[in-house]
Amino acid sequence: MKLVIPSETKIGEKRVALTPEAVAKLVKLGLTISVQAKAGLSATYSDDAYKAAGAKLFEKTSLDRELASAQVVATVRPLPTRAIAKLKKDAITLSFLSPTTNGTEIRALARAGVTALSFDLVPRISRAQSMDALTSQALCGGYRAALIAAERSTKFFPMLMTAAGTVTPAKVLVLGAGVAGLQAMATAKRLGGVVSAYDVRSSSADEVKSMGATFITLNLDALEGSGGYAKEMTKERTKAQQDALKPYVSEADIVITTAAVPGKKAPLLITKDMMSEMKPGSVLVDLAAESGGNIQGSIAGKDVLVKVPDGSITIVGCKDLPSQIATHSSKLYAQNVVSLLSLFTEKGKVQPDIEDEVVAGSAVVYKGEVRNETAKLTLGLVKPQKGSK
Numbered sequence: 001m002k003l004v005i006p007s008e009t010k011i012g013e014k015r016v017a018l019t020p021e022a023v024a025k026l027v028k029l030g031l032t033i034s035v036q037a038k039a040g041l042s043a044t045y046s047d048d049a050y051k052a053a054g055a056k057l058f059e060k061t062s063l064d065r066e067l068a069s070a071q072v073v074a075t076v077r078p079l080p081t082r083a084i085a086k087l088k089k090d091a092i093t094l095s096f097l098s099p100t101t102n103g104t105e106i107r108a109l110a111r112a113g114v115t116a117l118s119f120d121l122v123p124r125i126s127r128a129q130s131m132d133a134l135t136s137q138a139l140c141g142g143y144r145a146a147l148i149a150a151e152r153s154t155k156f157f158p159m160l161m162t163a164a165g166t167v168t169p170a171k172v173l174v175l176g177a178g179v180a181g182l183q184a185m186a187t188a189k190r191l192g193g194v195v196s197a198y199d200v201r202s203s204s205a206d207e208v209k210s211m212g213a214t215f216i217t218l219n220l221d222a223l224e225g226s227g228g229y230a231k232e233m234t235k236e237r238t239k240a241q242q243d244a245l246k247p248y249v250s251e252a253d254i255v256i257t258t259a260a261v262p263g264k265k266a267p268l269l270i271t272k273d274m275m276s277e278m279k280p281g282s283v284l285v286d287l288a289a290e291s292g293g294n295i296q297g298s299i300a301g302k303d304v305l306v307k308v309p310d311g312s313i314t315i316v317g318c319k320d321l322p323s324q325i326a327t328h329s330s331k332l333y334a335q336n337v338v339s340l341l342s343l344f345t346e347k348g349k350v351q352p353d354i355e356d357e358v359v360a361g362s363a364v365v366y367k368g369e370v371r372n373e374t375a376k377l378t379l380g381l382v383k384p385q386k387g388s389k
Ligand SMILES: NC(=O)c1ccc[n+]([C@@H]2O[C@H](COP(=O)([O-])OP(=O)(O)OC[C@H]3O[C@@H](n4cnc5c(N)ncnc54)[C@H](O)[C@@H]3O)[C@@H](O)[C@H]2O)c1
Pocket: 124, 125, 126, 128, 129, 132, 134, 135, 138, 175, 176, 177, 178, 179, 180, 181, 198, 199, 200, 201, 204, 227, 228, 229, 230, 231, 233, 258, 259, 260, 261, 262, 267, 269
């Protein structure tokens, strides 16, 4: 059966869904693989490397024909609707396909009668760890966030004792201790910063400590939701947390925010008032800038200067972070694709079984039927339940 890898089309997206190394693994599984010429170039994977791994290359002019004969199409971002319209019935697409924001694409996938599996929805069970692209890409984001902070800062991260004097280490505060936050802590720690962190899930305290960081305990209730995720904050809890965190924010040279609640707008953790007593030159990096922002005034893809007494501080609104480390983010994503495909590919035949928990969990659309409840809401196929937003 044929697997097609088209070039990514979203501006700024440098990742590619399969690397040559991953192509070789899937060829062994009996798949025929077609890769669009230059699809891997921005992630540093050459056409020659794909050919050597056993892929066939095709030019953009043949894209429609390739899509029409594909059994599986793998991308990082959702396929554009124009490409979806070319797919044959019963084809399978693999990509990130957020059911809250990709309504147009989901409608087109259902209309095309295909099965669309989304990496946003792969269940976080041990059997599916190798397929967990949310984790692999969050890891890349957390790493980049710490490096961006170090680049923008006017200070060293490590403590230095030199003949010209002693430099004290940077104080790094990380808010949100999920996959991205923990990787940001580990990276800031390796750079020599003094790292502390806060998360509404008190269960994250041990993970924070294992990164060499100090867990900040506030006199507030923990907000543990189901599946290891956080619960949304009430207005009162938001204000109380902001008040309690203000002194920690004022003291920090670097703040990295990574807080998220699945399916909701990112919580506002840092207000203008909380930043007002920060030292000039301090840097705040908002990893959640694309999903609503953890920091008041952050803009995805932009640096925003905020005045403080005697100078200014910088808020960096992150955008496309995994793309900024495209060689390795693609390598990890490609392995997630291989692992998911291996689950339901035998002797070159790709047959996702909807009875399987991983397939059922990640299928936004199955054989033309919209299955995911959030996607149904997004498309207006069901009415929101009373009390839900
Ligand atoms: N395969 C697996 O089993 C697996 C894989 C990855 C993650 N996980 C677990 O899933 C959970 C979520 O991880 P994630 O990285 O996807 O998280 P996420 O991206 O949903 O959120 C990031 C972090 O923000 C925190 N947060 C939310 N609201 C906050 C607030 N108001 N203030 C401070 N922090 C706030 C969350 O608790 C979370 O730690 C964790 O328990 C993680 O260990 C499990």
